[in-house]
Amino acid sequence: MSRTGVEVKSPEQVRLMRRAGLVVADALEAVVAAVRPGTTTRELDAVAAEVMARAGAQPSFLGYGAEEDRPGFPGVLCLSVDDEVVHGIPGDRVLAAGDLLSIDCGAVVDGWHGDAAVSVVVGPEPPRHEVAGLLDATRTAMWHGIAALRPDGRVADVGRAVEAAVRAAGPYGIVDDYVGHGIGTAMHQEPDVPNRAPHGLLERVRGRGPRLVPGTVLAVEPMLTLGSPETHELDDGWTAVTDDGGLACHFEHTVALTPAGLWVLTAHDGGEAALAALGAPYAPL
Structure with a gap:
């Protein structure tokens, strides 16, 4: 633990987190492959549960918050559709072509967590122009935020990089x-x-x-909207939606700052391709 209260991981602990990150990556890949019109969000949740069970991992989200004064989260995934920004509860909702779906996944392996999210549009048709722009802007902003991490940098560097990328992309919330x-x-x-x-x-x-040091592990997760960024929580105690009903998009990765650079623990390739495109150092342990 650093003097700032941030948990600094040893190289071996980061490698343990990579195991959890790969389970998350596998689960997200399987769920994205299962997304189609007519599928319920509960069915997608079951896909992720099966991937985790096969890997011997536990879901981070299931039951989360039960120790607080609200019901524990009832799903393995957070599945948020259209104006739902985050924390959507899996259930009987049937996905339709054109829906914008955020898939947020967390897994625990040997006590260490991984957390990532991806947003997709339900096919089979390509997304509308404005939705494709929102997807690209959110994904790009996430990678710019990740690439801003460096030893002796500050957490605020992530926010600066995310906001600059968003402002360059368009008038997104x-x-x-x-x-x-x-x-x-x-x-x-x-x-x-x-x-x-x-x-x-x-x-x-x-x-x-706080100042960043090797062994810092962060989840970088911008959420952008096509309208107002203001949100409120539904009566289920979890689902956050946009106040104006505008579409929302969410991308996330767990990234470790290593002595030589960055290792994206929840990306199958460790983030190598995206980091190289931004001139950021890829440095797995």
């Missing part, structure tokens, strides 16, 4: 109510990982966040 986070022996740890640069004098002074 950046959701502030939900941010990235540290991850390791718990799914959510310090520090919060913002998706915007610090704004205002007080935020600029206080909002730089």
Whole structure:
């Protein structure tokens, strides 16, 4: 543990987290392959549960929050459709062609967590132009945020990079109510990982966040909207939706800062291709 309260992992612990990250990657790949019109979100949840069971992993999300004053999350995945930003509950909802689906997955292996999310449009037709733009902007912003991580940098560097990428892409809303986070022996740890640069004098002074050191592992997860970024929670106690009913998109990866660079623990290739495209160092352990 660092002096800032951030859990710093040893190389062996990062390698254990890579095992959890690969389970998440496998589950997301299987679920994306199963997405089609007529499928229910409950059926997709079962696909992820099967992948985790075969791998001997436990779902991070199932029962999450039960120790708090609200019901534990009832699914293996968070499956959020259209105006649902995050934490959508799997159930009997039937997916239709053109739906925008966010798939958020977490897994635990030997006590270490991995967490990632991907958004897709339900086929078979290609997404509408504005939806394709939202998908590309969110994915690109995530990778720019990841590429901003470096030893002796600050957590705020992620937010600056994410916001700059979003502003270059178009007039998308950046959701502030939900941010990235540290991850390791718990799914959510310090520090919060913002998706915007610090704004205002007080935020600029206080909002730089802890200094980054090798062994820091963060989940970087921008959420963008086609309209207002303001959200509210539904009566189920979990699902967050946009206030104006606009579409929302979510991408996420768990990334480790190693002595020589970056290792994206929830990407099958470790993030090598995307990091190379941005000139960021790929450095698996």
